Amino acid sequence: MVATENSGARGRRRSFDVDEAVETAMRLFHARGYDAVGVAELGAELGIKPPSFYAAFGSKAGLFERALRRYAAGEANIFARAQAEGGSMAEVIEQTLLLAARLYPKRDGVAGCLVLDGARNSADPEAAALAETMRKAGVAAIRDFIAAEAPDRADALADFVAITMKGMSAAARDGMGEEALTVVARMAGRAFRRELAAEG
Amino acid sequence: MVATENSGARGRRRSFDVDEAVETAMRLFHARGYDAVGVAELGAELGIKPPSFYAAFGSKAGLFERALRRYAAGEANIFARAQAEGGSMAEVIEQTLLLAARLYPKRDGVAGCLVLDGARNSADPEAAALAETMRKAGVAAIRDFIAAEAPDRADALADFVAITMKGMSAAARDGMGEEALTVVARMAGRAFRRELAAEG
DNA sequence: GAGAAAATATAGTGGTCGCTACAGAAAACT
DNA sequence: AGTTTTCTGTAGCGACCACTATATTTTCTC
Numbered sequence: 001m002v003a004t005e006n007s008g009a010r011g012r013r014r015s016f017d018v019d020e021a022v023e024t025a026m027r028l029f030h031a032r033g034y035d036a037v038g039v040a041e042l043g044a045e046l047g048i049k050p051p052s053f054y055a056a057f058g059s060k061a062g063l064f065e066r067a068l069r070r071y072a073a074g075e076a077n078i079f080a081r082a083q084a085e086g087g088s089m090a091e092v093i094e095q096t097l098l099l100a101a102r103l104y105p106k107r108d109g110v111a112g113c114l115v116l117d118g119a120r121n122s123a124d125p126e127a128a129a130l131a132e133t134m135r136k137a138g139v140a141a142i143r144d145f146i147a148a149e150a151p152d153r154a155d156a157l158a159d160f161v162a163i164t165m166k167g168m169s170a171a172a173r174d175g176m177g178e179e180a181l182t183v184v185a186r187m188a189g190r191a192f193r194r195e196l197a198a199e200g
Numbered sequence: 201m202v203a204t205e206n207s208g209a210r211g212r213r214r215s216f217d218v219d220e221a222v223e224t225a226m227r228l229f230h231a232r233g234y235d236a237v238g239v240a241e242l243g244a245e246l247g248i249k250p251p252s253f254y255a256a257f258g259s260k261a262g263l264f265e266r267a268l269r270r271y272a273a274g275e276a277n278i279f280a281r282a283q284a285e286g287g288s289m290a291e292v293i294e295q296t297l298l299l300a301a302r303l304y305p306k307r308d309g310v311a312g313c314l315v316l317d318g319a320r321n322s323a324d325p326e327a328a329a330l331a332e333t334m335r336k337a338g339v340a341a342i343r344d345f346i347a348a349e350a351p352d353r354a355d356a357l358a359d360f361v362a363i364t365m366k367g368m369s370a371a372a373r374d375g376m377g378e379e380a381l382t383v384v385a386r387m388a389g390r391a392f393r394r395e396l397a398a399e400g
Numbered sequence: 401g402a403g404a405a406a407a408t409a410t411a412g413t414g415g416t417c418g419c420t421a422c423a424g425a426a427a428a429c430t
Numbered sequence: 431a432g433t434t435t436t437c438t439g440t441a442g443c444g445a446c447c448a449c450t451a452t453a454t455t456t457t458c459t460c
Contacts (some may be wrong), residue, residue, distance in 0.1 A: 014438095021233070033320075033323075035235060035236075035323070040417085049438065050436060051419095052421070069218050093400075120233075122321070123232070123233075123235070123237075160388075161383050162371065163368055166370035166371055170363075170366035170370055183356045187360050187395055188360075249408070251450075
């Protein structure tokens with residue numbers, strides 16, 4: 001077996017592509033949840049043996065953390081994508097929910113949001129803490145974004161958005177499709193606008 | 201050890217109270233999820249050994265089914281409770297969400313809805329199927345209830361309610377408290393009314 | 401009280417979990 | 431080339447998983 005260069009230039013050279021491995025792990029964790037994916041299966045899927053696995057990632061939770069970061073840095077960061085598209089504050093929020101409706105439905109066995117549901121009911125406190133940290137960062141970003149325009153009601157409005165996203169992720173994992181999710185996203189978007197327009 | 205009568209008169213006599221055991225198991229499954237609770241722990245907590253466990257419940261999933269049924273038959277059936285309180289259709293729906301806000305926050309390590317989240321990410325397909333069946337029954341009841349008044353939009357409105365409940369359950373499991381959940385429940389209730397009043 | 405039936409406890413099944421000790425192979429440095 | 435360092439494969443660690451075969455105790459029937 002010949003050593004290949006990693007696609008990410010940093011780090012030690014390994015006989016396998018670390019980025020590709022993280023992507024594969026991300027897909028597996030996303031499809032079935034953190035606990036349900038074993039290290040043996042990850043190793044088999046990634047084509048590496050346990051010692052290489054632990055040399056590269058430290059632990060199963062270490063790989064999960066890298067998978068979470070990769071997930072949040074990509075197209076799954078629907079709030080950042082909606083912000084990039086511009087528009088009013090309410091438009092950005094509604095677009096976030098509409099992007100969720102497009103992203104969350106099951107494709108190739110993967111549904112919902114990895115950050116919101118990937119470690120739900122996990123028995124590993126480390127994995128749970130990693131996901132919780134990222135969830136809090138996400139809702140904090142939304143709250144701060146809302147606070148610029150409605151500081152008094154930012155907490156409540158952000159909670160509403162967060163609950164809608166968590167519900168959409170759960171519903172998608174339960175099998176709800178894009179059209180139904182989009183209808184609900186529009187309802188929630190209208191609700192957000194109306195709550196925003198109402199007197200505080 | 202003296203044999204005691206079961207509180208439920210049906211079934212074989214056992215040295216332990218089956219109903220009490222189901223209640224204990226319900227609490228454990230609810231607190232940590234189906235997969236994270238082992239048969240050994242259940243046996244220890246229930247004070248029974250594995251053979252008695254399997255004689256009484258057949259399997260871990262069998263006990264989970266009994267726990268689910270017990271859960272859905274009690275105060276956790278917030279939709280039935282809201283219906284019993286009477287009021288307009290929209291009032292019943294809003295009351296359902298308000299009851300969720302009161303029921304879901306963490307108490308004694310238990311949060312959210314057992315049916316919605318107890319088997320989430322479970323590796324056991326039997327447990328997942330049991331929870332899915334009960335979820336579908338619950339949302340079907342809500343849909344039918346809405347359909348009596350708004351048959352054209354019953355599906356979309358029921359999806360909105362279901363997603364709100366799933367989101368509230370997830371948020372409660374993530375630590376959200378009763379006040380914040382209540383605020384969101386009111387928002388969702390107002391949204392439901394407005395969607396109902398809008399032209400279809 | 402004797403025999404039959406049922407529920408129990410002891411002990412252990414094979415399997416999987418995350419993880420690692422050890423040794424051999426490959427690569428890097430001098 | 432020789433030495434050192436780094437990585438990888440083989441094998442297996444102890445712990446836990448859901449579950450059960452066997453034997454003993456308890457309970458019921460007569």
